[in-house]
Amino acid sequence: MLDHxxxxxxxxxxxxxxxxxxxxxxxxxGFSSLADQLKRAAWSIPLNIAESCGKKQH
Structure with a gap:
């Protein structure tokens, strides 16, 4: 299991x-752009968490 x-x-x-x-x-x-935005926003949150866990602290 990865850290994140x-x-x-x-x-x-x-x-x-x-x-x-x-x-x-x-x-x-008729609101497909809204559906697309919701999906992209939902994906971005866990991806950002995973990315920040992979960065080394100075």
């Missing part, structure tokens, strides 16, 4: 991502 996968905040946002994707998939077609 041990963090509670990472686990919570993985769950959030799954919920956000379900919500985005139910957004009407």
């Amino acid at each position: 996968e041990k963090l509670d905040v990472y686990k919570v946002f993985i769950e959030f991502m799954a919920i956000a994707i379900k919500i985005a998939d139910n957004i009407p077609r």
